[in-house]
Amino acid sequence: MTKSRSRRITAIIRYTVLTIWAIVAFFPIYWMISTSFKIDTQWFAWPPVYFPDPPTLSNYLNVWLGAQEYASTQYAISSQTPLVSLLNSTIIATTSTLLAVVFGAVIAYGVSRYKILSEARMFQLLMLRMIPPIVVVAPLSLYYSALGLLDTMFGLILIYFLTNLPYAVWMTKSFIDEVPREIEQAAEILGASRWRTIFEVVLPLIRSGLVATFLFILILTWSEYLLALILSKTNVATLPVELSKYQGTTEGKVYGRQAALAVGITVPLMIVGLIIRKHLARGFSFGMVRR
Amino acid sequence: MARIELCDLNKSFGSVRAVKDINITIEDGEFVVFVGPSGCGKTTTLRMIAGFEDPTSGEIRIDGRIVNDLEPRDRGLGMVFQSHALFPHKSIAQNIEFGLRMKDVPAPERIQRVREVAEMMHITHLLDKMPAQCSGGESQRVALARTLVTNPSTFLLDEPLSSLDAKLRRELRAECGRLQEELKRTFIFVTHDQEEAMTLADRIVVMRSGEIEQVGSPMDIYSEPISYFVADFFGSPSMNLVAGEVVGDTDVVRFRSTHFDFALPEHFKKSKRGAATFGIRPEHVGVAFGGKGEIELPVRLVEPLGKDTLLYFDDGTERAFIAVSEGLEMADVKSGARITLSFDPRRLYLFDADGRRIGAATQF
Numbered sequence: 001m002t003k004s005r006s007r008r009i010t011a012i013i014r015y016t017v018l019t020i021w022a023i024v025a026f027f028p029i030y031w032m033i034s035t036s037f038k039i040d041t042q043w044f045a046w047p048p049v050y051f052p053d054p055p056t057l058s059n060y061l062n063v064w065l066g067a068q069e070y071a072s073t074q075y076a077i078s079s080q081t082p083l084v085s086l087l088n089s090t091i092i093a094t095t096s097t098l099l100a101v102v103f104g105a106v107i108a109y110g111v112s113r114y115k116i117l118s119e120a121r122m123f124q125l126l127m128l129r130m131i132p133p134i135v136v137v138a139p140l141s142l143y144y145s146a147l148g149l150l151d152t153m154f155g156l157i158l159i160y161f162l163t164n165l166p167y168a169v170w171m172t173k174s175f176i177d178e179v180p181r182e183i184e185q186a187a188e189i190l191g192a193s194r195w196r197t198i199f200e201v202v203l204p205l206i207r208s209g210l211v212a213t214f215l216f217i218l219i220l221t222w223s224e225y226l227l228a229l230i231l232s233k234t235n236v237a238t239l240p241v242e243l244s245k246y247q248g249t250t251e252g253k254v255y256g257r258q259a260a261l262a263v264g265i266t267v268p269l270m271i272v273g274l275i276i277r278k279h280l281a282r283g284f285s286f287g288m289v290r291r
Numbered sequence: 292m293a294r295i296e297l298c299d300l301n302k303s304f305g306s307v308r309a310v311k312d313i314n315i316t317i318e319d320g321e322f323v324v325f326v327g328p329s330g331c332g333k334t335t336t337l338r339m340i341a342g343f344e345d346p347t348s349g350e351i352r353i354d355g356r357i358v359n360d361l362e363p364r365d366r367g368l369g370m371v372f373q374s375h376a377l378f379p380h381k382s383i384a385q386n387i388e389f390g391l392r393m394k395d396v397p398a399p400e401r402i403q404r405v406r407e408v409a410e411m412m413h414i415t416h417l418l419d420k421m422p423a424q425c426s427g428g429e430s431q432r433v434a435l436a437r438t439l440v441t442n443p444s445t446f447l448l449d450e451p452l453s454s455l456d457a458k459l460r461r462e463l464r465a466e467c468g469r470l471q472e473e474l475k476r477t478f479i480f481v482t483h484d485q486e487e488a489m490t491l492a493d494r495i496v497v498m499r500s501g502e503i504e505q506v507g508s509p510m511d512i513y514s515e516p517i518s519y520f521v522a523d524f525f526g527s528p529s530m531n532l533v534a535g536e537v538v539g540d541t542d543v544v545r546f547r548s549t550h551f552d553f554a555l556p557e558h559f560k561k562s563k564r565g566a567a568t569f570g571i572r573p574e575h576v577g578v579a580f581g582g583k584g585e586i587e588l589p590v591r592l593v594e595p596l597g598k599d600t601l602l603y604f605d606d607g608t609e610r611a612f613i614a615v616s617e618g619l620e621m622a623d624v625k626s627g628a629r630i631t632l633s634f635d636p637r638r639l640y641l642f643d644a645d646g647r648r649i650g651a652a653t654q655f
Contacts, residue, residue: 180374180376182372182373182374182376183376183377183378185343185370185372186370186376186377186437187378187389187393188362188363188364189341189342189363189364189366189369189370190364190369190389190393190437190441191364191390191393191394191441192364192389192393193364196393201378204380205379205380
């Protein structure tokens, strides 16, 4: 077999495998979007309906706006509209993520430059995040209840901030480590104070890394279910909790509505990803200093 | 004005003593080069002067004032790093301007000064570029300009040329020399390159495992090395060094090794007998066919360089014994030919078993 031929065969195999994987990965998303536009008889029709015919917006209008006239059947599922959950999720996820990234970066800077945590401590920090939430959720809900944090926005922000802090420290530290010490020292000897060095030199250089960390933690927080379910009731229900309500047992499976809601949960993350894609695409490679 | 004194300076990293009892005074306007192999403590010493490392003990004084506790930015120094350390997110102009901005110099003056140093360093065409768009030599010029613009009393240069190729290195080396002459500032330059040290320095500080081995002018260091280490480190091609012993009674003193056996000059008469290393620089070895000389050796390799010809001889060791012959007179010598070598008696060195120089300074 010639070299070019074997290379072609390798390429064919590679693309075949990747294509299959892409289909496996994207099909559920396609199915979600497609179902959200289906009328209720097509939700679990057999043989499956791949393309909604005719496509309808009734699921969206029903779920998001509570427009009952579009629903052939009305399901009394949730006492609150998902728009409230969307607002809750937005406030809770962005606030806790911002806090985690800011505090994480500060701690990471200390670890990277002043070794305020030893290597062992850093691992212990990460270990905290490895604990399965189910283990701590029962005692946590007791504490929360005693402290009056149950079903409050502050309570959820606090727990997400704390649980994601280790990730934030680890991720931002790797970006700060990438900034050569000498660049900071160059700024220092040119007369910059510690703060100015951080704001003028370090922060601009790790901006992409901070943005990537932000998105990573935002996704985790946005889609977190267990803690939200246990620590909130009705006041501050987040989108994943709201979503689960459409999986009721009494009303049957309202797939179309659920899909319409799920699309609404996914789209904001996609928008955020699109806005910051420049930073993500630029990647985490810095390569700024000739070594 | 900057006179820098290092008094009993020590630096330890854990149990490793990187710098041991350094004492030296660097005069205002002097160009001092710290040179030595990697890990000898030269960069650590420079970083202590800059303020990036705290001395474990000892004092650093600038113009008589102890600066141990001063922040780097308050020491009035400028530093050029080995990696150049340009700010990658700022244009060249912004890089150069940085120091002025930190000192709250008003904008019109900043623009003026940036232009001046850019012209001085021949980098005006780079001002709008980003560091990533500059070549190694260009970034080094920018790094120098960025330091220059703040008008520091002393320039600290940490192997600034080591990342450049040979031609650029020579070019920028000359540039450094020119700058120092124009500015009349104190320059402290760290390098592991003996040639850089020889060409640039008013005074060379040779360091070895954290200690100062020898301090002197380039000529002193070259012609009066106090140890085997210094003798071996300076010069290219390096000094011929042959291990053997000093033998003889009160009247005659000879050096003897497997291939060598010759009478040493008069002034070694009182030297201690025993194991020693004999050294002579290639340019002080006379070569001739036959005739009078200390020793006859077979040629291993001939390297005609044009101006000179290098002759490599087999002396039984791995390291060839080298002689330099002027011009191309010896260029056609075949390998294996036996040639008589004579040694300039005034330029002959002996080192004892500890590597210390034996015998008083030779008379010139």
